[in-house]
Amino acid sequence: MDGALKVFDIMTARGCQVDDRVCSVIVSGFSKARKSEAGLDFYDRVRKDVSGFEPGLMTLTMVVNLLGREGRTGEVPELTTEMERKGMMGDEVFYGSLVHGYMRSGMLMEGLREHGLMLEKGIAADVVNYTTVIDGMCREGSVEKVMGFLDEMERMGAKPNLITYTSLVGGFCKRNRLEDAFSIVRKLEQTGVVVDEYVYSILIDRLCKNGDLDKAFSLLGEIESKGIKVGIVTYNAVINGLCKAGDTAKAVEISEAVTGDNFTYSTLLHGYIMEEDMTGVMAIKGRLETSGIAFDVVTCNVLIKALFMIKKADDACSLFHRMRGMGLSPNTVTYHTIIDAMCKLGEFDRAVELFDEYKKDTSFSSTVVHSGLIGALCNAGKVIMAEQIFCDLIHKKLRPDSCTYRKLIHANFKEGGEQGVLNFIGKVGELDMDLFSSVCSYASSFLSTRDCCQAALAVYKIIRTQFFAVSSKTFYKLLKSLLRNGNEQAIQPLLGEFIKIHGLHEPRTVNMLSCHLSKKNVGEAIRFSSYMNNGSVPVSVLRGAIYALKKEGEILDAYSFLKEAEKSGFPVDLAMYSIVVEGLCRGGNVEKALDLCESMKKEGIHPNIIIHNSVLSGLCQHGCFTEAFRLFHYLERSNILPTIITYAILIGALCREGFLDDAYHFFQKMSNNGIRPTTHIYNLLISGYCNYGLTEKALELLSHFEDLFLLPDAFTLGAVISGHCLKGDTEAALGFFNEYHCKDMVPDFVGFMSLVKGLYAKGRMEESRGILREMFQCKQVVELINSIGHEVQTESLVGLLSSACEDGRIDEVMTILSEVRLMSVSSSDSNSCNTLTHLKRPPRIDDTCDPRTDSEQVLSSVTFDVSSNCLHGSSEGTLQPMTERADNLCISSDDTDIDIGNLLGKSFYDEFDTYYPAIASLCSKGELLKANKAIEAMIQNSG
DNA sequence: ACATTATAAC
Numbered sequence: 001m002d003g004a005l006k007v008f009d010i011m012t013a014r015g016c017q018v019d020d021r022v023c024s025v026i027v028s029g030f031s032k033a034r035k036s037e038a039g040l041d042f043y044d045r046v047r048k049d050v051s052g053f054e055p056g057l058m059t060l061t062m063v064v065n066l067l068g069r070e071g072r073t074g075e076v077p078e079l080t081t082e083m084e085r086k087g088m089m090g091d092e093v094f095y096g097s098l099v100h101g102y103m104r105s106g107m108l109m110e111g112l113r114e115h116g117l118m119l120e121k122g123i124a125a126d127v128v129n130y131t132t133v134i135d136g137m138c139r140e141g142s143v144e145k146v147m148g149f150l151d152e153m154e155r156m157g158a159k160p161n162l163i164t165y166t167s168l169v170g171g172f173c174k175r176n177r178l179e180d181a182f183s184i185v186r187k188l189e190q191t192g193v194v195v196d197e198y199v200y201s202i203l204i205d206r207l208c209k210n211g212d213l214d215k216a217f218s219l220l221g222e223i224e225s226k227g228i229k230v231g232i233v234t235y236n237a238v239i240n241g242l243c244k245a246g247d248t249a250k251a252v253e254i255s256e257a258v259t260g261d262n263f264t265y266s267t268l269l270h271g272y273i274m275e276e277d278m279t280g281v282m283a284i285k286g287r288l289e290t291s292g293i294a295f296d297v298v299t300c301n302v303l304i305k306a307l308f309m310i311k312k313a314d315d316a317c318s319l320f321h322r323m324r325g326m327g328l329s330p331n332t333v334t335y336h337t338i339i340d341a342m343c344k345l346g347e348f349d350r351a352v353e354l355f356d357e358y359k360k361d362t363s364f365s366s367t368v369v370h371s372g373l374i375g376a377l378c379n380a381g382k383v384i385m386a387e388q389i390f391c392d393l394i395h396k397k398l399r400p401d402s403c404t405y406r407k408l409i410h411a412n413f414k415e416g417g418e419q420g421v422l423n424f425i426g427k428v429g430e431l432d433m434d435l436f437s438s439v440c441s442y443a444s445s446f447l448s449t450r451d452c453c454q455a456a457l458a459v460y461k462i463i464r465t466q467f468f469a470v471s472s473k474t475f476y477k478l479l480k481s482l483l484r485n486g487n488e489q490a491i492q493p494l495l496g497e498f499i500k501i502h503g504l505h506e507p508r509t510v511n512m513l514s515c516h517l518s519k520k521n522v523g524e525a526i527r528f529s530s531y532m533n534n535g536s537v538p539v540s541v542l543r544g545a546i547y548a549l550k551k552e553g554e555i556l557d558a559y560s561f562l563k564e565a566e567k568s569g570f571p572v573d574l575a576m577y578s579i580v581v582e583g584l585c586r587g588g589n590v591e592k593a594l595d596l597c598e599s600m601k602k603e604g605i606h607p608n609i610i611i612h613n614s615v616l617s618g619l620c621q622h623g624c625f626t627e628a629f630r631l632f633h634y635l636e637r638s639n640i641l642p643t644i645i646t647y648a649i650l651i652g653a654l655c656r657e658g659f660l661d662d663a664y665h666f667f668q669k670m671s672n673n674g675i676r677p678t679t680h681i682y683n684l685l686i687s688g689y690c691n692y693g694l695t696e697k698a699l700e701l702l703s704h705f706e707d708l709f710l711l712p713d714a715f716t717l718g719a720v721i722s723g724h725c726l727k728g729d730t731e732a733a734l735g736f737f738n739e740y741h742c743k744d745m746v747p748d749f750v751g752f753m754s755l756v757k758g759l760y761a762k763g764r765m766e767e768s769r770g771i772l773r774e775m776f777q778c779k780q781v782v783e784l785i786n787s788i789g790h791e792v793q794t795e796s797l798v799g800l801l802s803s804a805c806e807d808g809r810i811d812e813v814m815t816i817l818s819e820v821r822l823m824s825v826s827s828s829d830s831n832s833c834n835t836l837t838h839l840k841r842p843p844r845i846d847d848t849c850d851p852r853t854d855s856e857q858v859l860s861s862v863t864f865d866v867s868s869n870c871l872h873g874s875s876e877g878t879l880q881p882m883t884e885r886a887d888n889l890c891i892s893s894d895d896t897d898i899d900i901g902n903l904l905g906k907s908f909y910d911e912f913d914t915y916y917p918a919i920a921s922l923c924s925k926g927e928l929l930k931a932n933k934a935i936e937a938m939i940q941n942s943g
Numbered sequence: 944a945c946a947t948t949a950t951a952a953c
Contacts, residue, residue: 028944061944062944064944065944092944093944094944095944096944096945097944098944099944099945100944100945103945126944127945128944128945129944129945130945131945131946132944132945133945134945135945135946138946161945161946162946163945163946164945164946165946166945166946166947167945167946168946169946170946170947196946196947197947198946198947199946199947200947201947201948202946202947202948204947204948205947205948231947232948233947233948234947234948235948236947236948236949237947237948238948239948239949240948240949243949261948261949262949263948263949264948264949265949266949266950267948267949267950268949269949269950270949270950273950296949297950298949298950299949299950300950301949301950301951302949302950303950304950305950305951331950331951332951333950333951334950334951335951336950336951336952337950337951340951340952340953366951366952367952368951368952369951369952371952371953372951372952372953373953374953375952375953376953378953379953401952401953403952403953404953406953407953
């Protein structure tokens with residue numbers, strides 16, 4: 001090109017007129033050399049500087065060609081409108097270039113449209129035009145459609161040439177139809193056409209890409225023997241095949257026998273990069289530098305990557321900066337490579353600097369650089385920086401791939417929890433509707449699976465208020481999550497919307513609806529379900545029904561229901577037995593529970609550790625200690641591992657009965673078996689010691705906490721305080737209270753009250769009142785008192801108590817509170833009992849310690865046989881092999897319709913915060929009746 | 944004016 005330009009300069013200098021033909025030849029040269037930038041510069045220069053020159057069709061055709069070759073078809077329309085203004089009309093060559101450009105930019109439809117337009121204008125298409133179209137279709141992967149085109153071509157008198165067939169061969173190879181590709185070649189050879197290197201290089205390349213190197217080499221030998229010259233392109237295909245197969249050494253060997261080009265060296269470098277062979281990389285880099293080849297962009301890109309690999313980051317950057325001087329523009333891959341490398345080095349600021357440079361170039365329309373950087377920043381926890389990159393995508397109206405926004409949602413969740421995700425949604429409202437809707441759908445589903453129901457629901461509402469479609473999957477996940485978390489109020493309307501939009505076509509929808517119904521009305525659900533499923537009722541519905549009955553306190557009905565299901569051949573599963581056994585044991589019906597353990601075995605389902613824990617707990621609660629310990633020893637001897645729950649049940653029971661040494665023995669046994677004690681376990685022992693006057697032992701246990709990284713909770717503190725008070729050591733109790741109060745830790749209700757009573761008994765009225773007041777500051781205690789007040793329909797207590805407390809009527813307070821306490825202890829109703837234990841335990845203690853939560857988490861897949869023998873007499877249990885590990889043995893977290901842990905929502909607590917100031921003020925003014933009204937309103941609102 | 948080979952993708 002340099003020579004051509006020199007001649008051109010001489011021409012203009014001598015006043016030789018530059019015509020369309022001369023100009024077009026030079027632009028064509030730039031086009032073939034893929035130097036569109038320089039070509040356009042030249043074109044502009046000639047138009048401006050050469051007087052009397054007006055670009056004609058030939059030059060314009062070459063400009064279109066040049067743009068098309070580099071995928072810059074977007075700039076073509078400006079040119080065509082200018083032509084129309086001047087009344088110029090394209091010929092078949094012009095349209096050929098135009099169509100070619102579209103085809104190479106992956107715009108098949110536009111290409112076909114221009115081709116059709118040309119025909120409409122009465123311009124006949126020649127072989128080249130048809131070949132261009134055929135090639136475009138082959139590239140897109142539709143060789144089949146091409147066959148029809150071939151016929152049309154013949155009819156129009158344009159005979160396909162070798163180039164047409166080459167495109168066809170390429171099309172078949174793309175679809176991996178090698179047989180068809182080869183048959184074309186054979187037919188050509190039969191008709192006497194001399195097939196050239198182009199065709200063979202395509203075939204060889206395909207063979208290599210398929211890993212069929214043997215066939216590739218034999219074909220290579222075949223064409224060499226035919227006397228067809230084999231050039232660098234074919235060798236490069238083979239070299240590339242070897243590199244991809246992991247044999248870069250062999251590839252290098254071949255490359256040494258030929259004169260390599262940019263393709264050769266970039267392939268080899270990439271091969272060694274993949275093999276992480278630093279010496280290999282350096283050797284190729286050396287050969288490349290001494291070869292005297294002028295680098296192209298791809299070679300630079302690979303070389304930059306290679307330099308980072310051999311830890312020469314500075315050299316990589318310097319090459320990057322030298323590119324423009326070499327006449328090369330860094331492209332998307334260049335920026336991706338260098339930014340990615342910077343991130344891997346932890347140089348995020350430099351990565352962002354490079355990105356800022358990249359984003360200024362508006363001609364880039366890829367999202368890869370953005371995605372890569374966002375991913376790396378998210379991984380490094382730099383969410384804010386990542387969001388800024390995402391903003392650039394939005395502003396450029398580029399469509400990020402789903403991985404990118406998912407990554408951002410995950411990172412925001414990690415950083416800021418559900419609120420973080422909601423904030424992110426708030427920030428990306430500028431996205432186009434369709435994309436925003438996808439982001440919201442994903443966010444809602446994601447939050448649902450993480451059990452962030454409220455946030456998931458909020459996102460769902462955003463989708464709905466914007467009138468976007470909510471996919472069945474998003475609905476389903478949200479509903480599942482609500483169902484799992486006992487969020488009954490939200491389910492009903494949502495389910496209604498879901499069914500209105502998506503109908504009841506999917507079986508999973510029917511199941512879910514049945515489960516929901518079953519929690520309300522067992523019979524209706526079963527009828528509905530058997531109707532929808534042609535008579536068969538899925539196990540999940542029956543499970544839901546049993547759970548519903550138990551929740552309603554009708555455990556005996558649940559029991560009969562299960563028995564009925566067994567008899568009628570309905571499906572039964574482990575979870576159903578688990579629910580009923582637990583309920584029976586809790587209700588004191590251990591006999592029936594054991595009977596169920598027997599009958600479930602007949603159904604081929606074997607009791608697991610969860611069920612045993614229930615039985616164990618039932619036995620303990622009803623004083624059957626001998627049986628309980630027999631069962632424990634049986635478990636120990638079989639391969640059934642007792643869990644922390646098992647130990648908690650026994651330690652708790654022993655402590656309650658005052659067998660403190662035995663309890664401690666079990667505690668040690670548990671530790672020896674590799675189960676780390678938690679605060680909850682310690683609490684059992686500490687309160688045991690305290691209740692029996694052994695406060696020192698309790699404190700000694702407390703002193704272990706720090707070494708074990710455990711924190712005492714409200715329960716721990718309450719136990720120690722009441723222990724001190726029990727011994728009359730109010731001073732010690734007060735000191736202990738203050739010590740933790742300073743650290744913002746308070747005891748539970750029992751602890752508070754012991755201290756209040758202790759101080760009161762010693763006549764320390766002021767202090768007693770102070771502690772009481774302190775207690776009312778404690779939300780958990782207030783919550784407990786209120787929930788009892790709510791349940792037993794007494795006057796709302798907090799208002800009365802706090803006002804009495806302010807007035808110094810401690811006696812009155814004491815009476816009320818002792819009543820409250822009595823209620824909480826004597827209540828034998830299983831439901832309120834549940835509520836109480838749930839509340840008495842401060843939130844967020846180790847969850848795994850709650851046997852009811854555990855039953856969901858640990859529902860293990862271990863099957864075994866428990867025989868009631870082990871409870872009465874012979875302790876021999878028969879261990880059965882894990883023959884039937886039925887799917888329904890495990891309640892997977894996604895399929896669970898049972899939520900025993902979440903019996904009481906948090907709403908009350910929120911309401912209390914809102915109402916409290918008003919109530920407090922009314923009480924202080926003596927307006928107790930009004931205060932009570934306010935409290936009732938509060939309770940109703942939270943209901 | 945039409946046909947062949949190499950690089951990036953959390």
